[in-house]
Amino acid sequence: MENWILLWAIITFPLVIILAFVAQIISGRRNRRRAVGFFHPYTNDGGGGERVLWCAVKGIQDERPDLDCVVYTGDHDASPESLMARATDRFGVHLLYPPKVVHLYGRKWVEETTYPRFTMIGQSLGSVYLSWEALCKFTPLYYFDTSGYAFTYPVARIFGCKVICYTHYPTISLDMISRVRDRSSMYNNNASIAKSHWLSWCKIIYYKIFSWMYGFVGSCAHLAMVNSSWTRSHIEKLWRIQDRTKRVYPPCDTSGLQSLPLERQGETTKIISVAQFRPEKAHSLQLEAFSVAIQRLDKNLPRPKLQFVGSCRNKSDEERLQNLKDQAVKLKVDGDVEFHKNLMYRDLVRLLGGAIAGIHSMIDEHFGISVVEYMAAGAIPIANNSAGPKMDIVLDEDGQQTGFLAQNVEEYAEAILKIVRMPESERLRMAAAARKRAGRFSEQRFYDDFKAAIRPILSSAS
Numbered sequence: 001m002e003n004w005i006l007l008w009a010i011i012t013f014p015l016v017i018i019l020a021f022v023a024q025i026i027s028g029r030r031n032r033r034r035a036v037g038f039f040h041p042y043t044n045d046g047g048g049g050e051r052v053l054w055c056a057v058k059g060i061q062d063e064r065p066d067l068d069c070v071v072y073t074g075d076h077d078a079s080p081e082s083l084m085a086r087a088t089d090r091f092g093v094h095l096l097y098p099p100k101v102v103h104l105y106g107r108k109w110v111e112e113t114t115y116p117r118f119t120m121i122g123q124s125l126g127s128v129y130l131s132w133e134a135l136c137k138f139t140p141l142y143y144f145d146t147s148g149y150a151f152t153y154p155v156a157r158i159f160g161c162k163v164i165c166y167t168h169y170p171t172i173s174l175d176m177i178s179r180v181r182d183r184s185s186m187y188n189n190n191a192s193i194a195k196s197h198w199l200s201w202c203k204i205i206y207y208k209i210f211s212w213m214y215g216f217v218g219s220c221a222h223l224a225m226v227n228s229s230w231t232r233s234h235i236e237k238l239w240r241i242q243d244r245t246k247r248v249y250p251p252c253d254t255s256g257l258q259s260l261p262l263e264r265q266g267e268t269t270k271i272i273s274v275a276q277f278r279p280e281k282a283h284s285l286q287l288e289a290f291s292v293a294i295q296r297l298d299k300n301l302p303r304p305k306l307q308f309v310g311s312c313r314n315k316s317d318e319e320r321l322q323n324l325k326d327q328a329v330k331l332k333v334d335g336d337v338e339f340h341k342n343l344m345y346r347d348l349v350r351l352l353g354g355a356i357a358g359i360h361s362m363i364d365e366h367f368g369i370s371v372v373e374y375m376a377a378g379a380i381p382i383a384n385n386s387a388g389p390k391m392d393i394v395l396d397e398d399g400q401q402t403g404f405l406a407q408n409v410e411e412y413a414e415a416i417l418k419i420v421r422m423p424e425s426e427r428l429r430m431a432a433a434a435r436k437r438a439g440r441f442s443e444q445r446f447y448d449d450f451k452a453a454i455r456p457i458l459s460s461a462s
Helices: 002-030 048-063 080-091 119-137 150-158 174-181 197-218 229-239 283-296 315-330 345-352 369-377 387-393 409-421 424-441 443-460
Strands: 033-039 068-073 100-103 140-145 162-167 223-226 245-247 270-274 305-310 337-341 357-359 380-384 404-406
Touching: 033 048, 033 119, 048 068, 048 080, 048 369, 048 443, 080 100, 080 345, 119 150, 119 197, 140 150, 150 162, 150 197, 162 443, 174 197, 174 229, 197 229, 223 229, 223 443, 229 245, 229 387, 245 443, 270 283, 270 345, 270 369, 283 305, 283 315, 283 409, 305 345, 315 337, 345 369, 357 369, 357 409, 369 380, 369 387, 369 424, 380 387, 380 409, 380 424, 404 409, 424 443
Parallel strands: 033 068, 033 140, 068 100, 140 162, 162 223, 223 245, 270 305, 270 357, 305 337, 357 380, 380 404
Antiparallel strands: none
16 A cells, blocks of 8 residues: 555656646746846846847837836846946946846856856756746746847747847857867866866767757747857857847947047056956956066056956956956056956946057957947957957958957067057057947947847737
């Protein structure tokens, strides 16, 4: 008798769980709202991804005012009014009306600190749970991922949503697999793994399995917008939905920044670096290059000042910022370096307007909004010689050089010195060409391309 009871429990318990899941899905499909749900768990990250979020919300409000805009966020202090004010204060984006807010309480499942090992697959599977929470609380007609959580797309499809995404970069790329195969040590390939043939072989298998999974879930998108030629080439290879993939350059505040004078006031030469304090942004390399440039600087030239501007998402970012400050002291350039954390947009514009150069050092930066902002403001860019900056941004304009590309400390230091030593007339010519080039990536260009991309899918489900 006891065996029969145990068998009944073993069979019944999973069945009850499955039925509960099915009931939740049916309820969600029946009660879909006329809305666009933006899946963006971190609405306070302050980066280019957040600018895309608010411009996308505004674009939907312009194109389809009959649809509500709802933001899924893990920031529990976020309210419709505070998010609308943040869009204006931090990014200069004026929403037509406040978005609705759905608070998520399982955000820890997508945080990298939750997964010391197998971070990529851990965060991806964690996003499945977080999207389940989001869609159970509010099921929209259109599910719009603006944070790159591709593993959530099958969940949204199950709930009957049309899936739209704006992908800044692929979670995994063929370049990542190549680096592991070549045993190159980087922020996403630990030195202990790079040194081991066996561990590298295991990681290649892990990456290949993950890339197959990523390709499957990504193919569930009805529309995939990507931010650059580099991202598009990788997404098309991985997701295999070329007919549903559209390149839409991200919104850059070129119009506001282009009103700044190209001439710089003041005696101190300033170089700016705008990026979140994340490991892949390689701030340490910038600091080393700046130190080398200071050592080689002509005695008759004034010492330049390096201004770091960025936001901190969590404790890890705060620690990285402190490590940078400590590094500046060790390199004996702490008197020549400033750190600005979580600035308001108007303060960022002021700093951009005073810089003669802007430095960027992330390898395989998918696009590089900060690079465009440098150019629009009249600051000559020194960007990493890869991906977005190399393929789309720092290109000649009407035969005139618009900036510099570099790969290592030596090349960055040399570029800094070239700009600092550059005659004013030559600097102004290059800055003017850079500004003209930046006009190709304006906020208005984003709205035009964005609306053209979403119009067919919004119309087909009306």
